[in-house]
Amino acid sequence: MLGTMQDWPLLVWKLIDHAATNHGDREVISLTCEGGVHRSNWRTVHGRARQVAEALRRMGIVPGDRVATLAWNTYRHVEGWYGISGMGGVAHTINPRLFDDQIVYIANHAEDRILFFDLTFVKLVERLAPRLTSIEHFVLMTDRSHMPADSTLDLLCYEELIAAEDPAMAWTPVPETAAAGLCYTSGTTGNPKGVQYSHRSNVLHAMAACMTDTFGLGAASVVCPIAPMYHANAWSIPYTAAAAGAKLVMGGPHFDAPTLQKLIVDEDVDVALAVPTIWLGMLQHLEKAGGGLGKLKRTAIGGSAVPRSMIEAFDTLHGVHVMQLWGMTEMSPLGTVGTASPEVLAMPYEQQIDYRVKQGRGLFGVEMKVVDEDGAEIPRNGTDFGRLMVRGPWIVGSYFKGDGGQVLDADGWFDTGDVATLDALGYMHIVDRSKDVIKSGGEWISSIDLENAAVGAPGVAEAAVIGIAHPKWDERPLLLVRQKEGATVSKEAVLAYLDGKIAKWWMPDDVLIVEDLPHTATGKLLKTELRERYKDYRLPTA
Amino acid sequence: MLGTMQDWPLLVWKLIDHAATNHGDREVISLTCEGGVHRSNWRTVHGRARQVAEALRRMGIVPGDRVATLAWNTYRHVEGWYGISGMGGVAHTINPRLFDDQIVYIANHAEDRILFFDLTFVKLVERLAPRLTSIEHFVLMTDRSHMPADSTLDLLCYEELIAAEDPAMAWTPVPETAAAGLCYTSGTTGNPKGVQYSHRSNVLHAMAACMTDTFGLGAASVVCPIAPMYHANAWSIPYTAAAAGAKLVMGGPHFDAPTLQKLIVDEDVDVALAVPTIWLGMLQHLEKAGGGLGKLKRTAIGGSAVPRSMIEAFDTLHGVHVMQLWGMTEMSPLGTVGTASPEVLAMPYEQQIDYRVKQGRGLFGVEMKVVDEDGAEIPRNGTDFGRLMVRGPWIVGSYFKGDGGQVLDADGWFDTGDVATLDALGYMHIVDRSKDVIKSGGEWISSIDLENAAVGAPGVAEAAVIGIAHPKWDERPLLLVRQKEGATVSKEAVLAYLDGKIAKWWMPDDVLIVEDLPHTATGKLLKTELRERYKDYRLPTA
Numbered sequence A, B: 001m002l003g004t005m006q007d008w009p010l011l012v013w014k015l016i017d018h019a020a021t022n023h024g025d026r027e028v029i030s031l032t033c034e035g036g037v038h039r040s041n042w043r044t045v046h047g048r049a050r051q052v053a054e055a056l057r058r059m060g061i062v063p064g065d066r067v068a069t070l071a072w073n074t075y076r077h078v079e080g081w082y083g084i085s086g087m088g089g090v091a092h093t094i095n096p097r098l099f100d101d102q103i104v105y106i107a108n109h110a111e112d113r114i115l116f117f118d119l120t121f122v123k124l125v126e127r128l129a130p131r132l133t134s135i136e137h138f139v140l141m142t143d144r145s146h147m148p149a150d151s152t153l154d155l156l157c158y159e160e161l162i163a164a165e166d167p168a169m170a171w172t173p174v175p176e177t178a179a180a181g182l183c184y185t186s187g188t189t190g191n192p193k194g195v196q197y198s199h200r201s202n203v204l205h206a207m208a209a210c211m212t213d214t215f216g217l218g219a220a221s222v223v224c225p226i227a228p229m230y231h232a233n234a235w236s237i238p239y240t241a242a243a244a245g246a247k248l249v250m251g252g253p254h255f256d257a258p259t260l261q262k263l264i265v266d267e268d269v270d271v272a273l274a275v276p277t278i279w280l281g282m283l284q285h286l287e288k289a290g291g292g293l294g295k296l297k298r299t300a301i302g303g304s305a306v307p308r309s310m311i312e313a314f315d316t317l318h319g320v321h322v323m324q325l326w327g328m329t330e331m332s333p334l335g336t337v338g339t340a341s342p343e344v345l346a347m348p349y350e351q352q353i354d355y356r357v358k359q360g361r362g363l364f365g366v367e368m369k370v371v372d373e374d375g376a377e378i379p380r381n382g383t384d385f386g387r388l389m390v391r392g393p394w395i396v397g398s399y400f401k402g403d404g405g406q407v408l409d410a411d412g413w414f415d416t417g418d419v420a421t422l423d424a425l426g427y428m429h430i431v432d433r434s435k436d437v438i439k440s441g442g443e444w445i446s447s448i449d450l451e452n453a454a455v456g457a458p459g460v461a462e463a464a465v466i467g468i469a470h471p472k473w474d475e476r477p478l479l480l481v482r483q484k485e486g487a488t489v490s491k492e493a494v495l496a497y498l499d500g501k502i503a504k505w506w507m508p509d510d511v512l513i514v515e516d517l518p519h520t521a522t523g524k525l526l527k528t529e530l531r532e533r534y535k536d537y538r539l540p541t542a
């Protein structure tokens, strides 16, 4: 017997319809590539998104076609994004920080027909254009006055393109399982693989993200996604803010601490989201420059593990509550949020932090289990760890064009590639990526835990740990440290600091002070590169 | 092109799976029919719900079968509810306050195969049993020691029924569009009609209800649904609390103010939900008895319009924020929530209340429009009113067995039977039910607005307004007033109080002081009955 409720497909444009109807005056603020602050609101962004949709139809784009963006977080990017999905197209957000070859690979693999891009990327696009085999139109997301005087390309001007279209034109209905977006993994090993978000998965994810214990956004919230739209949909904020009717504040091309600090203060931002590196920079800037973070109450930090010292610094110095997030491009991206449960809130502060450094509890919609080598489930005791498997409506079922083959097991579980524990309170703790964990004498050492401990040492700006081959122990940890500007750090000082904070046998066999550390296109430590660099390194203990 | 995210059907048992896994220790508290407080938690309720599911399978229930409950809000009712839907059955929550004939009608119409019921209803069930043609088993929701010594029925004991079953037994997967629940309208006009909630509609509704601006429940919340599970799923709280991992507190058979006050205070309830009549009783009780409401921060009030005086009393006397809800059994039930938008919060207090007496803004997932006689959309200007039409994934598409025929128009809109305005900020305001509005000289008078004004007058406990035939004006308002205990109210005093608060031509043509006012099975004014009582009444002005 079926229910007889209405058939109302979950389509992403219903999110912005909702915002325009019920929260039309709420602002959408962007720093722009042209310079300055641009002020708009959901009603206007909605109308312009419909203009984009109609312009795309007129250019011959049909449902299912991929339309790419190479752009920062701005109102035009949000309009373009909703406009593309709203006419049935698939919004392919390309990460401009990828290497040229990778961008060419994914744009061609996706068979993108149109490219929307920001002023920042004119040179990049001109350079790549000859190799982009499927792109028919290049749309520069600016107005006529900012169009380059001469370009090797036949550029269309965004504002001119949409100006004549009717903002009241209807969206294109598609099945809720139709693809709405496409995002490639950064391809640190092998070619990047495409994740095809559906309308359904994006809407369900946005609804889960709106829940009180996730982002807790409401109409009174002012949210700033520093995480870019090309990094797993800016963690869904352009969808979530629309569903909540929140004020949306975006930094455009700016990621430096002083500019972000000013934006947060000027616009009364109360929630901001970014990877730890950004916040590390912000904390260091605030330490020097002062001035505070205005009305900021919460930061959502994810993409890499959040060090204990970061949670404490935000708490004690700035009265800002850190919510750790764990997720993946393959998970739209949200998996867990590290909010404190009532049980944890009842603990002494130090112990609360022990829980808050964990990655958190699963959102409704995310099932998790940890399994051993044989795939058998491991007890949820907070100690035993294994491969973390996930299941849910916004988790990848297969990659675009079948790349990577069958990625779900027989029961539909996706292997995250992370090694983790689960505990009785529901908290998941990432021990390490399975490829980064250090295998020492049959036991595992968490490179993440070591890094997070080391980053608390005086003068340490950033730390990386990799396993180095060892004749006796198989692998032993090597700690690489980048110093804070002006600081001088020694191997001895770092080891002395670590003493007592980690198990004796975890103590790094060597510490090297380095000039810089390599990062992925989303700002994470690039361990493959580090392993390559130090592959012939000989530990003093070896 | 389809997305390639996992196929993860939205099934209601995933809500309680989530609660058990991530919030297993959070309490589920009930006052019971046997007396006293019962303490459980999500982990235990989850296991016992699976035992119910297995017991039902053993009794021959198969997916699609209807299993009825005649029960208060208790842990056993929650277990039974999840247990029924969790094995593919359809949980049919019957309102025990209906007339005998109505209960017989709907149980037979639904073809319920099993009836779970509370101790309170032994006599009722014994009386009705001979007329219940489809029920094969009567399950009394208690333990052996409380089973009646003799009964005309062959009763099964709930605790014995489930005791031997395995709490780890898996749920039964069904398509997400399968029916999970069945609830009948109260049938104030004609026979009650059944609304078949699907798994999908219930899960989407619960997710929307969890949003910050709806109920805003998180794991730290303590929520008390006074609204009963047989009244549109207790406004979804047993689902919503599970999705949020909140502590759930239920009053069982108790609806009196002193018992509820004690429960709210003892259990640290911070959100409670009920119809206005319950809160009216509570405010009157607190006025006399004092003692406060403990940690209560918010009340969600819906089902009938919330009078201005109630919002103000909660605000000023108890520091409790009223969230008005509007919805229908046909809407699972949530349509709008009357939270204050940032624009409204920026207004002076009196003006804020002007918005908070409106029914609120649509949840994401609820589309609304108001139309005139010809079905043309009316501008959203806050003044012009018309029939309120709704569309969304948790709104009825047709009634059970096709009763009532085609209820959606060609574009899929459902007519709520309410007359309303919409404004530029997104707020919907119910003017009246279309059958209750008073047609005076070609203009409409809102019986609701008149009642809400009158209930603010000194000594007035409750007020009802109906239209009485008038030779010149077609209809004119008659105001019926029930006095507070010990108070004496006069027609003159009430009219003097109303003077200046309402338009001159809205002034009731007569005021009658009455002993009691008739109510529906969900505690609302029964206007059909009042119109019947006063159908020959002659107004002094006629």
Ligand SMILES: Nc1ncnc2c1ncn2[C@@H]1O[C@H](COP(=O)(O)OP(=O)(O)OP(=O)(O)O)[C@@H](O)[C@H]1O
Pocket: A184, A185, A186, A187, A188, A189, A301, A302, A303, A304, A305, A306, A324, A325, A326, A327, A328, A329, A330, A359, A416, A417, A418, A430, A432, A433, A520, A522, A524
């Ligand atoms: N809060 C966190 N703590 C620890 N690790 C995290 C956290 N959040 C994310 N991660 C790591 O990031 C991974 C997902 O990141 P993302 O999808 O952005 O790309 P990536 O895995 O870094 O690179 P690629 O795109 O090549 O797969 C997770 O599998 C996990 O290893």
Ligand SMILES: Nc1ncnc2c1ncn2[C@@H]1O[C@H](COP(=O)(O)OP(=O)(O)OP(=O)(O)O)[C@@H](O)[C@H]1O
Pocket: B184, B185, B186, B187, B188, B189, B301, B302, B303, B304, B305, B306, B324, B325, B326, B327, B328, B329, B330, B359, B416, B417, B418, B430, B432, B433, B520, B522, B524
């Ligand atoms: N906050 C509110 N303000 C005004 N009216 C409300 C509010 N909430 C609900 N209502 C009224 O209640 C109606 C829905 O109530 P419900 O589904 O509980 O049953 P009913 O309509 O009272 O009776 P029946 O079951 O016979 O249809 C709405 O259509 C509306 O008229």
Ligand SMILES: [Mg+2]
Pocket: A185, A328
């Ligand atoms: Mg990855």
Ligand SMILES: [Mg+2]
Pocket: B185, B328
């Ligand atoms: Mg009704």
